[in-house]
């Protein structure tokens with residue numbers, strides 16, 4: 001239960017509040033690893049770089065909102081859950097629970113001019129470079145999430161009302177034609193909008209709020225974006241093998257007796273293969289055999305590969321001849 005490390009309980013005005021902090025999206029590390037291991041002129045580099053830029057910008061926007069919310073100080077207790085992943089691919093960038101409302105916020109950090117279209121619903125971006133791009137409508141995404149959560153609250157017999165909004169991370173993003181009824185807020189007005197929410201009689205107690213927050217975190221269903229190579233139709237043979245130097249990043253290390261050495265900056269490392277194996281699981285597949293490990297890390301023999309794999313704390317499957325080491329997805 002790795003995510004518990006990112007949850008904080010503290011008392012404010014006599015109420016136990018939970019804050020669940022955001023994890024850096026795993027796909028950012030995955031795209032970085034894939035770019036590191038693809039040849040300089042590979043045809044898919046541009047697409048992966050674009051995905052990486054988008055994921056980094058998305059995280060930047062979410063972190064800006066997290067920061068703004070640190071100064072949220074309403075006269076009622078509240079919980080903040082950052083980056084919640086509920087079953088059915090229902091990902092919420094930020095969830096605020098108050099005694100009367102459950103607020104869902106989806107943050108957009110896409111540069112340039114943004115236009116919401118209807119029939120069909122989409123989001124069009126005119127990039128600063130003058131290029132047009134289309135995205136799934138975040139309004140539909142939020143309405144779907146709102147529906148799912150409303151249903152969930154009903155099942156839990158919870159009287160909270162649900163409100164969703166799209167948050168534009170920076171004022172430099174120019175938004176046009178927001179459909180009537182849709183809520184699109186600037187990051188700077190989120191606190192005011194939250195304070196304005198009317199508290200009603202049908203509210204829940206602070207301990208019920210904590211119980212609801214605990215429940216939502218306990219049913220989280222983490223989306224696994226890996227392995228990336230098959231998703232991008234990249235063949236295993238197109239991906240570079242080897243252990244990269246943790247200092248100069250670009251040079252591959254050599255295996256000496258029980259240690260890795262970079263011939264370029266002369267550093268020694270006993271653990272450089274850990275990162276390489278993590279990259280294997282992000283790029284290739286969730287399992288590895290001793291033969292695959294020997295090839296990927298550039299080890300002299302399978303016994304050396306077996307020794308390293310045994311120390312990785314991986315699940316072992318299959319008999320002696322067909323043993324596979326499996327990376328479990330952390331929940």
Ligand SMILES: [Zn+2]
Pocket residue numbers: 245246247248249251262263264265266267
């Ligand atoms: Zn080096």
